[in-house]
Amino acid sequence: MAHIALYRTWRPQSFRDMVGQKHIVQTLQNSLREGRYSHAYLFCGPRGTGKTSAAKILAKAVNCQNGPGVEPCNQCDACLRITEGAVMDVVEIDAASNRGVEEIRDIRDKVKYAPTEVRQKVYIIDEVHMLTTEAFNALLKTLEEPPAHVMFILATTEPHRLPATIISRCQRFDFRRVALEEQVERLREVCKEEGIDGDDDALAFIARLSDGGMRDALSLLDQIIAFSGQKVTYEDVLSITGGMASDQFEQLVHAVQEGDVGGVLQRIEGFMQEGKSADKCMESLIYYFRDLLMVKMVPGSQAVTERILDIKRFEAVAGRFSSEALIAMIDTLNYYQTEMKYSVQPQTLLEVALMKLTSQAAGAPAAPRAAAPAVPSSGPAASGGLVDQLMGRIQKLEEQLAQLMKQGAAPAGGGAAAPVQRSAPPPSAPRRRIEKLDAYLRAKDDPAFQKVLGLWGQVLTRVKEQKITIHAWLVDGEPVSFMDGNVLVAFKNDIHRQTTEKPANKELIQNVMSETLGQPCALVTMMLADWKAASEQAKPAESKEELQLVAEEEPGAPKKEEWIDEAIQLFGEDLVKIKED
Incomplete structure (x- = not known):
């Protein structure tokens, strides 16, 4: 016979078998004893704490042929068939895969019919928070005024996602995480029945790792038994879970x-x-x-x-x-x-x-602390x-x-240091510091960079062919320099720059550049504003030409000969007399 997982083998079949939910068990048993059970229940709590198990036990208790009673007998035909899931009037629905309004409308249309096999028709809707808004609206009226022969049990790990109109029409039960001592006791019982020798330290560690979920604890125990055999030790638990002593x-x-x-x-x-x-x-x-x-x-x-x-x-x-x-x-x-x-x-x-x-x-x-040895000065x-x-x-x-995680780093194997964009400076700093850009500024006029500019359109086209989303980010940048195989691309938008710096995106871009340019290339990025600021700082001061006003000569006025000007400069205008021939 095929092996059945421990959490399925040891799934509670009666209220007395449930672990760690005494407040819920006592309330449900009292309502069953007095015949005052509700038409709608909401079971919420962490995973593996017994919500669905309690719902099936309640369905058996209200339909037991020897009841209804505080416990299902688990021997009559109704109890056995409900356990096997073979009763058509007890329906368990997974809302994660049946979350649409059509599935809920189908339930609404069928609840009016009386049960044919048992006395109470029960609908167990697991993970009910996954239903759509339309599905909740379709369920609302039925949940408010259902026929007397129908019971709804809703189970969820996220009750905050349920509409308040649904919660207010149900009796709500909050399942708690199972206490460590109760988990250890149950694991010890399982080991005894399964013929497993489990160390107390190992079982306690399993219980702590399960974080209050009994199903998780049983699944972990099952995995460790498959690893260690009939003897479960603390070292085996550490080895299989990756924990540390x-x-x-x-x-x-x-x-x-x-x-x-x-x-x-x-x-x-x-x-x-x-x-x-x-x-x-x-x-x-x-x-x-x-x-x-x-x-x-x-x-x-x-x-x-x-x-x-x-x-x-x-x-x-x-x-x-x-x-x-x-x-x-x-x-x-x-x-x-x-x-x-x-x-x-x-x-x-x-x-x-x-x-x-x-x-x-x-x-x-x-x-x-008292009597603590002093730390030696050396x-x-x-x-x-x-x-x-x-x-x-x-x-x-x-x-x-x-820099690696947020703004990108210099590529490995590059000859020259890549430009580094600093994070936001303190308020006292007048502007961002831009370091190690001299080499890139000098290289922007090289013929090699002109080749990169000429082929950049092909780079963008090939990137777009391979992954259009990366092209959408890369097109925001423009190449501004090329040095030692490093293509410096300046971006207008910082989000676009950060996205291209992600390892997977950057690798694709670098592969395309290497194939297009015919040599190994690496991508280096910075902000366009910083590049322009660095370029302005690097420009030498241009010599300003002195502007002089020169009087225009009147039309028809005789032009002075050059030797006359020289004479005036040598002897002065008072001593020089000009005579017309």
Whole structure:
């Protein structure tokens, strides 16, 4: 017989089997006991918390041949067939794929007919928030005044997307995330019944990774069993999920606190060699520092102890930092996690983030603690020169990364330095700084650049043939210089320039330029306004011609001979007399 996934095998078939939703189970059972169940229910909450399972259990409870009762018997023909999905009067609809108004109108037309197999017709609409506005309008009247033999159960993970008119006509039940202890108990029961030997630490870690979703926990357990066989260990869970053990974090945080940059980078490289992803490491690190902060500021809180196995070790690590330092570190990690989503080098961002944490920890005062050994004056934390050096390096790396991700960088392999467009200057700066443009300014009159200008129309045409959207961005720019295989293109609009600098777009443009120009070419970009400003600054001061007023000679007036003028200049006008012949 084919293997059936654990979350399907262990799907609750009665209210007593549900995990972690006692407030909902008790309310539904009381209404069933008193016969006061509603015509419409709204089950909302996170994924994997039992919304659809509760809906099917309720459908069985109201239609059980031995009931209705607080629990379905799961033995009568009605219960067994509803479990198998073979009863036509109990309809489960996926609103994600049946979201149109026609499907809802079909329901509206059929609800008037009495059920043929069971006593109550039940419609379970899963992911109901996916319905269109027209579909909600079609459902509204039926939901308000349905026939007595019809029950609607709506399930959703996003109740805020439902119209208020729909919510107000339903009894709303909010499913909560399953507590860690209840999840571990259920996983332990599953392992016992399946003949699996599961370590408590491993089951607790699985429960923490599932984030309160019982279905996610069972799916993860099923995957780990396929990997490890009949024995589930903590190391197997770490290996299959890419997680990191608490002691690895403790060593990393200790290196951060001691200002050991080499140790921090070495541990990051070790994580990468183990196959762990940089974004997962960043996420886990944020959770770790969050737990340290909670242990320090809210000791004994239930929100903390559920996530932490060894609270004593966490308290010892948290004692090395002040609360302000931990908050600053979480802010730094959160910033770099956001930047990591748009970076092609996430490992570099992780390294920069941890180097910055190291400099913060080295420069910040340590948290007060009793019987704590003093930091030696020769240690890295006490070396002001090392801290200043690290801060300078980190600042330089941040500037380079900002240019790579937002404004484009100089192409690799180019002979001369590419122009760099700086970010917005402080208000005191009169204008943007434009650096390293001299070589490009000199090259704008070279014959090689004239060749590029002559072939630029072909470049645009070939780019358009390959991808018209890139052509729409590139056509905003114009080539202004060519040097050592680097084509400098100046753009009028910064959004167009940034889009062409995206790795995939830039690669296509460079390939087309190389083929058209017959040599390897790289794309360098800047703003047209900056290029014009640099060109104006580079122009030499032009000599101004002195303008003189010259009196026009009257018509018919005799012209003076040149020798007469010379005589006047030598002897003066008073001593020179001119006689006509």
